[in-house]
Amino acid sequence: MVPMVDLKKQFSEIKEEVFNILTEILESAHYILGPKVSELETLIARYHGVSEAVGVASGTDALHLSIDALGIGEGDEVITTPFTFFATVEAILYTGAMPVFVDIEPDTLNIDVSKIEAKITDKTRAILPVHIFGHPADMEEIMKIANKHGLKVIEDCAQAFGAGIKGRKVGSFGDVGCFSFYPSKNLGAYGDGGMITLNDSSVADETRKLRNHGSKGAYRHEAVGFNSRLDEIQAGILLVKFRRIDEYNRKRREKAALYNKLLSNRVKCPVEKEDAYHVYHQYTIMSPMRDKIQKALKDRGISSVIYYSIPLHLQEAMKFMGHREGDFPVAEKASREVLSLPIYPELEESVIREISEIIIDV
Numbered sequence: 001m002v003p004m005v006d007l008k009k010q011f012s013e014i015k016e017e018v019f020n021i022l023t024e025i026l027e028s029a030h031y032i033l034g035p036k037v038s039e040l041e042t043l044i045a046r047y048h049g050v051s052e053a054v055g056v057a058s059g060t061d062a063l064h065l066s067i068d069a070l071g072i073g074e075g076d077e078v079i080t081t082p083f084t085f086f087a088t089v090e091a092i093l094y095t096g097a098m099p100v101f102v103d104i105e106p107d108t109l110n111i112d113v114s115k116i117e118a119k120i121t122d123k124t125r126a127i128l129p130v131h132i133f134g135h136p137a138d139m140e141e142i143m144k145i146a147n148k149h150g151l152k153v154i155e156d157c158a159q160a161f162g163a164g165i166k167g168r169k170v171g172s173f174g175d176v177g178c179f180s181f182y183p184s185k186n187l188g189a190y191g192d193g194g195m196i197t198l199n200d201s202s203v204a205d206e207t208r209k210l211r212n213h214g215s216k217g218a219y220r221h222e223a224v225g226f227n228s229r230l231d232e233i234q235a236g237i238l239l240v241k242f243r244r245i246d247e248y249n250r251k252r253r254e255k256a257a258l259y260n261k262l263l264s265n266r267v268k269c270p271v272e273k274e275d276a277y278h279v280y281h282q283y284t285i286m287s288p289m290r291d292k293i294q295k296a297l298k299d300r301g302i303s304s305v306i307y308y309s310i311p312l313h314l315q316e317a318m319k320f321m322g323h324r325e326g327d328f329p330v331a332e333k334a335s336r337e338v339l340s341l342p343i344y345p346e347l348e349e350s351v352i353r354e355i356s357e358i359i360i361d362v
């Protein structure tokens with residue numbers, strides 16, 4: 001079976017470096033909040049051109065702790081997209097705040113900035129764009145709206161490590177950037193992990209406190225926090241992969257370019273806006289014949305996944321918001337037509353050609 005992402009192949013290429021760093025960490029007996037986490041935080045802050053980075057236990061926690069540290073909670077509203085992974089809204093709801101959905105753009109599938117202002121109320125405290133599938137949301141416009149209305153901006157960069165606009169990286173535009181190191185992400189650990197990037201040192205200190213039981217150390221607890229630390233072993237693995245992230249992203253872009261060339265007049269291919277640097281966490285096509293295409297691929301041993309078959313406003317768990325079908329038509333259409341194809345740095349050109357031929361045949 002052709003997988004969506006081939007982590008075995010990637011591991012075989014970095015095995016020696018991974019084993020070396022793991023041995024070093026295991027022998028050091030320093031497993032939580034040690035030098036590898038600090039080193040990774042420093043490198044990731046520098047990579048994004050921000051002054052602070054805080055390692056946490058997952059991308060979900062990066063969002064949750066950030067929203068909390070920004071002082072957003074009960075009675076507040078956070079504007080976001082209905083076309084994302086469920087964790088985006090879970091993180092808002094954990095704090096007691098309410099998500100408010102804005103429909104997406106039909107081309108990038110990111111939040112439609114022209115529809116944001118209509119949703120701002122006196123309870124709105126923040127905008128939470130998601131750089132879906134690795135394509136940056138329109139951060140320049142989002143920052144303009146946020147500044148005009150005095151709102152915070154929390155970037156969900158879980159799928160977009162290394163993506164950018166005019167050379168500036170996502171995770172450096174808003175008040176905070178939230179990253180996931182889930183294994184299949186462009187920069188993935190061998191377990192869960194996450195990172196917050198930001199410039200405000202007092203918010204950074206607040207997230208450091210929240211990740212460690214509300215404590216700055218020495219068993220003094222200033223707040224009720226969480227156990228949400230990135231561990232040394234994951235940080236060590238991430239250090240090995242971080243050295244290669246630009247190359248991994250470049251290779252993803254090459255694979256995407258070949259898919260585009262082969263498929264662009266047959267199905268709707270992902271777009272890359274002018275000035276945007278797309279890192280193709282997913283290569284997602286759209287077609288009304290999506291289900292037929294998926295079946296044909298499966299019959300030939302090729303994986304494909306529907307991210308996301310149900311937009312968040314129609315999820316069972318979100319019924320309490322009272323939304324109905326038709327509320328966000330662009331997101332709903334995307335859910336009916338999207339199909340993500342295998343994409344990863346090690347994917348062979350011949351496989352891309354085979355996949356494309358199957359799709360064209362359908």
Ligand SMILES: Cc1ncc(COP(=O)(O)O)c(C=O)c1O
Binds near residue numbers: 088
């Ligand atoms: C857009 C988005 N937000 C948040 C998350 C949550 O990240 P994690 O799985 O590391 O908690 C993910 C991925 O899993 C994601 O894709």
